[in-house]
Amino acid sequence: MPNGEINSRHLRTNLRISTLIPNKDISFKEYYSVPFGRTHKRVAQCIPLIEADITSCNSVAHLVDRVLMPPKGNVLDVLAQTPNYSMVLDLMKIAGLSDELQETGPFTYFAPTNQALINVNQKELANLRDNPERLKGFLKGHIIKATICCAGIFNNPWFWRQNEWTLDGSQLHLSERHINHYLINRRTPIAECDLTATNGVIHGINSVLDSAWEKYVVEPEARNSMEARNQFHGMIGQHWDDVWDNMREWNWMGRGWRSG
Numbered sequence: 381m382p383n384g385e386i387n388s389r390h391l392r393t394n395l396r397i398s399t400l401i402p403n404k405d406i407s408f409k410e411y412y413s414v415p416f417g418r419t420h421k422r423v424a425q426c427i428p429l430i431e432a433d434i435t436s437c438n439s440v441a442h443l444v445d446r447v448l449m450p451p452k453g454n455v456l457d458v459l460a461q462t463p464n465y466s467m468v469l470d471l472m473k474i475a476g477l478s479d480e481l482q483e484t485g486p487f488t489y490f491a492p493t494n495q496a497l498i499n500v501n502q503k504e505l506a507n508l509r510d511n512p513e514r515l516k517g518f519l520k521g522h523i524i525k526a527t528i529c530c531a532g533i534f535n536n537p538w539f540w541r542q543n544e545w546t547l548d549g550s551q552l553h554l555s556e557r558h559i560n561h562y563l564i565n566r567r568t569p570i571a572e573c574d575l576t577a578t579n580g581v582i583h584g585i586n587s588v589l590d591s592a593w594e595k596y597v598v599e600p601e602a603r604n605s606m607e608a609r610n611q612f613h614g615m616i617g618q619h620w621d622d623v624w625d626n627m628r629e630w631n632w633m634g635r636g637w638r639s640g
Contacts, residue, residue, distance in 0.1 A: 404450040407576070411532035419534060424448060426529035426574035426581055455481045455489055455577045462575065464584065467497045468519075474509055475516035485579030486527040488544075490552075490564060492588045493571065500588055504597050514596045520547035521592030527580050528554070530573035533562045550591055565591060 395408040406424050413419035422429040424444060431443040452458055456478055459465045468491055472478050481487060497505065508515050524544045535556040536542055542554045555563050562570040564585065572584030 399450075401450070406448060407451075407527075409527060409529065409532070411529075411534075413534040413536060421531045423529050423531050425451075425576050426531065428531050449576075451576045451578045453577065454579045455485070455487055455582060458575050458577045458582055459489075459491065464493050464495075465491055465582075467494045468492050471497075471509065471515060472519060475512050475519055477516055477519055481523075481579075483579065486525070487577075487580035488524040488526055488528040489580065489582045490522045490524075490568075490570070490585050490589065491582050492522065493584050493586050496585060496587050499586075500593070504601065507601070508597055514600060517548045518592050518596035521550050521595060522585075522589055523547045524552070529581055530560070530562055530570065530583065546592075548592075548595075550595065552589070552591070564589060 397406040397408060399406060408422070408424050409426075410420065410422045412421075422432070424442070425448050427444045427446045427448060429442050430445050434441040434443065452461055456469075456472070459469050459472075472481070481489070508518060524546055526544065528544065533554045533556050534542060544552050544554060546552060553565050555566065557563050560573075562573070562583075564570065568585055568587055568589055570583045571586045575582040575584070
């Protein structure tokens with residue numbers, strides 16, 4: 381319950397409303413569909429407002445469709461308190477990304493669940509763990525520097541894409557395929573919506589984002605493989621060059637090495 385009377389005209393994006401419980405603020409946002417803003421959604425702690433400004437003699441009420449739960453901490457805290465994200469939390473520590481996600485933000489983290497990381501090629505994942513810089517880029521490819529609740533993802537017309545930029549500079553396409561069915565890059569569904577934090581929100585996904593895996597795992601592995609093949613072919617080529625040089629130095633008629 382907010383401390384004081386707040387009408388809908390006061391509700392705006394990035395507004396934080398103090399409640400009767402100390403240090404338990406309500407974060408408010410509003411979203412408009414594009415390109416013409418036909419749909420307008422207001423959310424408190426990522427929970428949509430169903431009806432606003434229900435007045436009585438000494439108060440005003442706003443109806444939401446679920447109970448508001450205060451955040452349990454920042455993005456890192458929320459991940460640490462949720463066992464299903466223990467593996468990605470370990471990767472964040474290896475990559476040195478933990479401190480960054482404790483900053484002000486805001487962040488939207490499409491966090492791979494344990495199942496998502498179990499499903500990938502484990503040898504390639506081990507190679508990624510051994511390279512902290514690539515690992516950091518891979519994880520940043522799942523994070524947006526904004527708060528995008530699931531209610532802020534719209535079923536836009538085909539000619540307009542809802543694109544967001546990740547911390548590594550990649551672009552993600554967000555869409556709502558059906559009611560409450562949200563996709564990233566048209567193929568990765570959001571399995572768990574709206575784990576709110578004091579500095580953003582987490583959405584769980586049961587598969588890693590193809591864009592990040594391709595950029596930081598598949599492409600580097602392919603480059604390394606190509607370099608190894610080129611090096612091998614170069615060694616073979618040098619070997620046959622040496623053989624050919626030796627053949628030219630051999631005196632076939634005299635059956636001995638040429639002198640001079």
